[in-house]
Amino acid sequence: MEKGILIVLSGPSGVGKGTVCSALRQRIKDLTYSISATTRAPRPGEKDGVNYFFKTKEQFQSMIEQDELLEWAEYVGNYYGTPAGFVRDTLDSGKDIILEIEVQGALKVRDKFPEGVFIFLIPPSLNELQTRIQNRGTETEETIRNRMSVAKEELGMMMKYDYVVVNDEIDLACSRIESILTAEHCKRERVMPAIKKRILEVN
Amino acid sequence: MEKGILIVLSGPSGVGKGTVCSALRQRIKDLTYSISATTRAPRPGEKDGVNYFFKTKEQFQSMIEQDELLEWAEYVGNYYGTPAGFVRDTLDSGKDIILEIEVQGALKVRDKFPEGVFIFLIPPSLNELQTRIQNRGTETEETIRNRMSVAKEELGMMMKYDYVVVNDEIDLACSRIESILTAEHCKRERVMPAIKKRILEVN
Numbered sequence: 001m002e003k004g005i006l007i008v009l010s011g012p013s014g015v016g017k018g019t020v021c022s023a024l025r026q027r028i029k030d031l032t033y034s035i036s037a038t039t040r041a042p043r044p045g046e047k048d049g050v051n052y053f054f055k056t057k058e059q060f061q062s063m064i065e066q067d068e069l070l071e072w073a074e075y076v077g078n079y080y081g082t083p084a085g086f087v088r089d090t091l092d093s094g095k096d097i098i099l100e101i102e103v104q105g106a107l108k109v110r111d112k113f114p115e116g117v118f119i120f121l122i123p124p125s126l127n128e129l130q131t132r133i134q135n136r137g138t139e140t141e142e143t144i145r146n147r148m149s150v151a152k153e154e155l156g157m158m159m160k161y162d163y164v165v166v167n168d169e170i171d172l173a174c175s176r177i178e179s180i181l182t183a184e185h186c187k188r189e190r191v192m193p194a195i196k197k198r199i200l201e202v203n
Numbered sequence: 204m205e206k207g208i209l210i211v212l213s214g215p216s217g218v219g220k221g222t223v224c225s226a227l228r229q230r231i232k233d234l235t236y237s238i239s240a241t242t243r244a245p246r247p248g249e250k251d252g253v254n255y256f257f258k259t260k261e262q263f264q265s266m267i268e269q270d271e272l273l274e275w276a277e278y279v280g281n282y283y284g285t286p287a288g289f290v291r292d293t294l295d296s297g298k299d300i301i302l303e304i305e306v307q308g309a310l311k312v313r314d315k316f317p318e319g320v321f322i323f324l325i326p327p328s329l330n331e332l333q334t335r336i337q338n339r340g341t342e343t344e345e346t347i348r349n350r351m352s353v354a355k356e357e358l359g360m361m362m363k364y365d366y367v368v369v370n371d372e373i374d375l376a377c378s379r380i381e382s383i384l385t386a387e388h389c390k391r392e393r394v395m396p397a398i399k400k401r402i403l404e405v406n
Binding site (some may be wrong): 024074119120122159162163164165175177179180182183184186188191195202 | 323386
């Protein structure tokens with residue numbers, strides 16, 4: 001059976017990763033969503049194994065030590081991480097899985113899952129940036145320098161990704177990502193083993 | 204401006220390249236179709252520059268000598284070839300162009316246009332092959348050997364392509380190819396120069 005594909009959706013904060021990801025799940029019914037592990041307490045209505053895998057600090061520490069996390073980070077006193085097992089099990093069962101994650105985390109996942117499909121979501125405002133910055137009279141030199149440095153930093157991160165999708169409209173962004181998933185399933189490297197096996201089986 | 208993409212649609216004879224290609228042109232209105240040059244006489248209704256570029260043998264020979272053809276072949280006494288200029292002009296104008304061609308020709312185009320997107324169309328009957336061949340009682344050993352050798356030859360050709368699309372239903376095959384085109388337009392390598400240029404322009 002063909003393995004599923006891991007899609008990693010990332011991009012600068014505020015670009016709309018969460019919104020696009022939710023919309024995608026509505027659109028592609030058989031897409032599994034990677035569930036994070038966390039040490040923070042469940043909020044009312046949150047369920048273990050649905051919203052998060054809720055762990056004690058000791059359990060989380062042990063997951064780190066056993067290399068059971070694709071990546072992890074601490075945020076306001078709590079730990080958050082991506083359990084490798086759930087991702088691997090989903091892929092082995094032939095289903096695609098999407099992981100929505102910030103840029104640093106995504107790069108760590110890339111080390112462990114180089115065969116994943118890494119999508120960088122960008123705001124359409126990279127276009128606007130030019131107009132704004134050319135309006136030099138209205139901005140301090142410091143603001144201009146800061147903007148340019150942020151833009152360059154984002155560019156540098158983009159280099160590590162397979163695809164760049166502009167989030168101009170959620171529907172458009174979703175349909176681009178859906179196309180990327182379809183195209184990846186047609187990639188020769190992914191299709192060949194299954195076809196080869198079929199042929200070899202009858203030898 | 205971002206350059207257009209050259210899509211090369213190929214595959215074994217009888218797989219339905221022509222039908223899929225016509226359906227695609229209906230679906231994607233701004234897709235240009237590569238026009239072949241030929242030395243054969245126009246049939247009633249055929250127009251120069253629409254159906255073919257009609258050439259004399261001398262003109263065709265000169266195109267070969269000037270390296271103006273991406274590939275060419277002789278078929279029942281006439282020459283057929285793909286003019287490079289038309290493809291390059293279309294791509295430079297930012298439009299995508301599709302070239303429907305048999306396997307040998309496609310491989311020659313790959314030498315000159317490695318940045319093209321090479322799609323191998325396969326019949327769903329590779330699946331059926333297994334069942335048929337396992338039915339050994341009803342087939343001679345020679346038939347079995349021939350079938351297997353054809354299948355293996357096709358497999359070998361597939362290795363040279365970027366994508367493999369199963370032509371099970373024309374609509375499905377078309378929408379896979381459309382997705383491949385969308386995904387290719389989101390590829391980081393293709394998108395980066397345009398984004399970089401925008402940023403550098405304001406430096």
